[in-house]
Amino acid sequence: MKYITSINGREYRIEIVDEHHILIDGRTQHVDFVSISGQPIYSLILDGRSYESFVYETEEGWQVLMRGRQYVMTVEDEREKRLRMAGGRGAAESNEFHLKAPMPGLVVSVPVQEGQAVTKGQVLVILESMKMQNELKSPRAGTVVRVRVKPGDTVEQRQTLLSVQ
Amino acid sequence: MVTKVLIANRGEIAIRIIRACRELGIETVAVYSEVDRQALHVRYADKAYFLGPAPSRDSYLRIDKLIDIARKSGADAIHPGYGFLAEREEFAQACADAGITFIGPKPSAIAAMGDKAVARATVSKAGVPVVPGTEDVGNLSDNELLAIAPKIGFPLLIKATAGGGGKGMREVRSLEEMPTLLAAARREAEAAFGDGNVYLEKLVEGARHIEFQILADAYGNVIHLGERDCSLQRRHQKLVEETPSPIMDEDLRQRMGAVAVKAAQAVEYLNAGTIEFLVDKDKNFYFLEMNTRLQVEHPITEMVTGIDIVKEQIRIARGRPLSYRQEDIKLTGASIECRINAEDPYNGFLPSTGRITQMIIPTGPGVRVDTGVFAGSEITPYYDPLIAKLIVWGETRAQAILRMRRALEEYRIVGVRTNIPFHQSLMDSTRFLAGQYDTRFVEERFAMTDPEEDKEYLPEIAAIIGTLVAHQQTQRSAQIVRRGARDTSNWKWLGRWERLQR
Incomplete structure (x- = not known):
């Protein structure tokens, strides 16, 4: 599955290849990703580097809290993105x-x-x-x-x- | 003779007091409201008694019930902690009338310092400098206050006479906005303290809030344990305290310490108390108020002095002389406390309630955590949002800051939002590192770290994590949508689904 994830206007193209591999902007990386005891804490080992973060879903998108910083992002798969681009949207503002x-x-x-x-x-x-x-x-x-x-x-x-x- | 102590409080401070009692071999009696049956203080105490419904006026503020429970349980002393009844003269008096030792000052000292106008008048008579204002004049009407305001000069503060903790406090920049702010302050004071009286006080700009811990015994010995810098506040609520203060030098400490001791002596103070000062840019200092109780931030003083303040309180209440003389007090290293509140710093510091589902407390060298919550605890809207105090000690201020950063990163609290990211941003801010901050810093000049501006900016990693979580959720919801098409039972399907996930 291919996703387009944007943080502050910057887009990351991330493809989930299988359970342990992703492609990010064309590079393959090994991932080991688990949620800790089913909680919103997630542990990621990415090519041997260990990261941990809180992840919350909010109305504005996903909030990832890591090392004292908060990242707010939208995650769309390719189909969602095409639909949104085609629809022109602007609907969000009038909601x-x-x-x-x-x-x-x-x-x-x-x-x-x-x-x-x-x-x-x-x-x-x-x-x-x-x-x-x-x-x-x-x-x-x-x-x-x-x-x-x-x-x-x-x-x-x-x-x-x-x-x- | 203090053999069994009833703790008229809850949360982390109740546990702090139980700990001191345990170490002294004193029995403890906890009290609890409906929502606190499972609280840690109830589980740690030797005895526990039900008080009443959750709202504090029906439970932790019920003097009659507390005295009753003290009698029933055989407690010969009551420790009030902070907040609730800690600074209520009638509670100290009710204890005295019932023949129970109140671990704190005499009712007369609480009364003298509790009414801030009386407090200011008392200490200024003893030669202690005070901030210009109307406290000493007594309760004035809105019209009188509006007439006096220009004489004090703007900006000024409206404060609740019965107040504390920033409730009923408003800042006024001009006469035009004053009537509205007066009404708001009176309303809030009325709601919080049942007393809508307010007074005016000149706003000292660029001020630091520095307080001195004092201890006084029944033999006239009064000593101070150095200062705490509590300038880092938001809406007059302290968030971070440190000792020594970055602006303190030995000369100023001695002068302020001597004034603090004098202020305590002016009301024949007994037990532990705190004298709060405002210190302006030129290091002029003014008496602000006296807190006639144990302070939330007392642990940082314990860290640098090695003195157990709660044990010392009990010792004083037992009628013994202080264990220390002024010259015995040595301040070693630096200590910082971060108040961990159930508040979301990314959403206007709104309180967050709910069940804590998971918690990992930082430990290791130089780290102390005072808390009353655990995984499974419910954070209710009935009491204040403080869920823990994270305290560190370091040989120097710089080492204390590095240790605090390490400890904050280790802390995991799941289920409610906390202000830990705020503290992390603060510990990285250059103004904090340089020790250059005042009581307005957090509200006016501090912003959560803009992630793009710092070395820990890891948007790609965050993007990967966010995407993986979104992906997992999509996969799960796809399963749910297809639920209707299943021809087997849900349990069988679940088993298959789980096998697929392996």
Whole structure:
């Protein structure tokens, strides 16, 4: 299977040849890749060099945390990439963003209203958890739609609080 | 006579206290809330009693229940740890009324230092310099504060009278923004302490937060154990502490130490306490506040002095004289503490909750970890996000930093996000290495290491790892999609699938 993986605009062409070999940008390398006890910690021995990292899947792509650095990347196989290029996309931007509670907590305030235009980084909800007031900010500009909570509400982790269109 | 100690706390500090008691041959009594039944402090203590539901006001803040449990369990002393009831005068008083030794200062000293206005007035009477502000004036209305603010000058800070830990604190740059910030500070103070009173204080710019550990016995002996530089903070929460402070010299240490001792004597202080100072660029120092309890960051002082502060607290509570005189205190080497919080540094330091599924703690020479969690622990939203303190010692500051980097890299915590990558970035930052930082550094000038700028930048390796994980996931989901087509039972299919994977 061939993949195109991009980090910060740089593309890496990686082909998984078999369980122990990959081709990266045309070079063959020997890999020994295991997850440690089924956890999101992965150990890679690449041509004799040992690496370990945490890997998380997020909305923005894969996060690889290694030696104190975080790498965010998208991984696509060739077919996905062709489809995306053909579709022209741009759809991602117009999708709704659903603000979800990152942890259980108490809604302290909702400083925005439905229909209000917000800028990137604007505070949408103040959530109290672990005795701290946490400001949840908009990851992009847009319009607030469907506010689902009010001050005083107790919310569960991953509960949708409001959406930005 | 302190033979059985009830620990009115949880988490790493409860364990720290149990350890001291164990070594002294003192029995320990743990208390726990509903969500802490499996916590380590409950498992380590000799006795354990249920307190109540998870929220701290129903459990760890219940003075009545704690006193009751002390009586039931036969505890003759209570150690409050830090946070919760540690600096509540009425708790120390309730212990005294029940004939139980409170391992800490007298209620009067807690009261004097707990109300910051009284604290400032008391120490400034003793000749200790304080930061200009309105604390000493008592509780003022919004209108009064707005009128006084220009006289103190901007920028200034709004602080909660009953406060601590940065709650109810706001920075004001101009008179225009002050009413909104006042309201927010009062609201937060009310929620955190049940007291919405606030005061103003001049903001010392380029300030370092340096505190002195002091010990005082019942015979009037007061000594200090040197300083801790706690300038690395975020939203007034300390993140990293080190001793000695990079800006300290022997002359300044002696002068500040003497003032710290004087401040403690001003309230007839007893037991362990900490005098916090702000130090400006020209090394002028101002009294900030006194913490009348054991500090989170006490271990770095233990590392460079060799003194077990908790044991010394118990010794003092038993009415014995201090084991050390000022001239016995020698500071050897350097120590750093990183507070490991369940917070995601890549996502605005948002708290992270969940179950810790795997954990490997760094060990080896010069490394100490104080923690209350283990693989299987649940990080709940009820208590603060501190899950461990990673402390190192080195012969020099440089060696301590290298050791801290090594230890941070060894640490593995799976299941919740932690701020370990933040500490790793900080330990690499040139400003930290040079010791050039102030209390605003983390918030205003620090950025997580841009991976492209450093030698450890390994995007190709990261790409390979990410791709392999994505590939594994694709393979798995392909199996799930085909599930319907299977003609055999799932168990049989699973067996086959597992054989295929070998």
